[in-house]
Amino acid sequence: MPKTRFVPSEEQRRTVRKLAGFGVPHHQICAIVGLSSPKLLRQHFRQELSLGPVEAAASVMRTAFRLAVSGKHPSMTIFLLKTRGRWSETAGLPLAQDRRTKPVQFIITEYQPPRSPEEEQRMAELINRQSGNGRNTSSWDEEDADVANDTW
Numbered sequence: 001m002p003k004t005r006f007v008p009s010e011e012q013r014r015t016v017r018k019l020a021g022f023g024v025p026h027h028q029i030c031a032i033v034g035l036s037s038p039k040l041l042r043q044h045f046r047q048e049l050s051l052g053p054v055e056a057a058a059s060v061m062r063t064a065f066r067l068a069v070s071g072k073h074p075s076m077t078i079f080l081l082k083t084r085g086r087w088s089e090t091a092g093l094p095l096a097q098d099r100r101t102k103p104v105q106f107i108i109t110e111y112q113p114p115r116s117p118e119e120e121q122r123m124a125e126l127i128n129r130q131s132g133n134g135r136n137t138s139s140w141d142e143e144d145a146d147v148a149n150d151t152w
Contacts, residue, residue, distance in 0.1 A: 006035075008044050016045045020052030 008016075012033050019029045026038035026049075035041050042049065067076040081087040115123070 006040065006044060008033075013045065013048050016041070017048040017052040017055065020049045021056030023053070 016029055016033060019032065024032075026041055030036070030038055030041050033041070033045075035044075064076060064080060067073045068080040069077070071077075078087075082089075
């Protein structure tokens with residue numbers, strides 16, 4: 001028994017055109033329309049798959065144009081002139097690269113405030129004690145506590 005040839009209806013054509021315009025993938029359009037493969041979809045709905053995205057973009061541009069010329073949405077007017085009318089906020093200004101002769105270089109250093117000679121001496125004594133060069137390092141006495149609580 002021969003297979004029956006698929007003949008798309010007008011409703012299916014409108015559905016495919018709209019779904020293609022929305023950006024729905026072909027295998028999902030097949031599931032909605034009732035086809036078994038994207039290959040069959042492309043064979044029977046080639047024109048709808050091509051026109052759907054174009055019609056959707058035209059509809060969006062029509063809406064953007066209406067908003068821009070209405071006078072109620074100046075931001076849309078500026079956007080449309082910048083994207084479609086070749087307007088620029090920097091027209092006539094030299095590029096940022098032309099104004100600089102060499103690249104900017106940042107040097108980051110850690111600030112260490114200067115110490116007084118007394119503080120340097122106390123630090124040296126503490127280091128000597130901790131390294132075992134002085135007296136017993138296992139005890140914590142009042143002088144060590146005073147040095148530790150000082151603000152540098």
